[in-house]
Amino acid sequence: MLLMGAAPAVAVAAEARAKGIADKPEVKRQLEAMKMLVLAQMYVKKKRDANAQPDSYRPKQEEIEAYLKEPKNTQQADQYLEDLKKIGLVPEGQPITDEVREQFRQQWAPMSIMAEKGRAEGVENDRSTQLQIQFQQAVALSRIYSSELTKK
Numbered sequence: 200m201l202l203m204g205a206a207p208a209v210a211v212a213a214e215a216r217a218k219g220i221a222d223k224p225e226v227k228r229q230l231e232a233m234k235m236l237v238l239a240q241m242y243v244k245k246k247r248d249a250n251a252q253p254d255s256y257r258p259k260q261e262e263i264e265a266y267l268k269e270p271k272n273t274q275q276a277d278q279y280l281e282d283l284k285k286i287g288l289v290p291e292g293q294p295i296t297d298e299v300r301e302q303f304r305q306q307w308a309p310m311s312i313m314a315e316k317g318r319a320e321g322v323e324n325d326r327s328t329q330l331q332i333q334f335q336q337a338v339a340l341s342r343i344y345s346s347e348l349t350k351k
Contacts, residue, residue: 212337215344225282226343232279233335235314241328242317258312266308276307287346 212221220226246256258266266272280303283289322328 208334208338208341211341211344215340218344220344220347221340225285226340228279228282229286229339229343230336233339234332236310237328237332237335238317238322239310239313241322241325241331242313242320245317245320245322256313256316258309262312263305263308266312267304272308272311273304275311276304279307286343287350288342 215221221230243256267276277300280289280295280300284293284295289295317323
């Protein structure tokens with residue numbers, strides 16, 4: 200049943216790939232962000248399935264602050280936010296204020312940290328994770344492509 204619901208997104212994503220949409224740098228970064236998100240989610244799922252306490256796997260505030268002190272990490276989050284605006288997933292005319300940027304970084308950092316932990320634990324090699332990544336990337340690509348088509 201899930202596959203039937205996925206078919207339209209996969210078809211639109213295939214068309215977008217054929218038209219070169221997936222080759223744009225900002226779109227490539229979005230697809231990488233989807234992968235990061237899935238890795239973080241699957242890491243959390245793995246920990247929950249093992250009955251781990253949330254405090255044992257969720258990043259602590261100190262860990263988030265240390266992560267955000269690294270310039271490459273804040274640049275990555277800021278670039279992702281700019282890409283969202285560029286590809287039309289942030290409403291046109293809505294400014295990205297310092298407050299919005301900081302809120303975004305505070306949400307981005309834990310996801311990125313958990314994705315890194317998931318990679319270290321091998322969740323990326325699980326077939327279910329790989330399929331979930333492919334599906335989420337197809338959904339993101341179809342959303343980006345649809346947004347581009349509506350602009351024309």
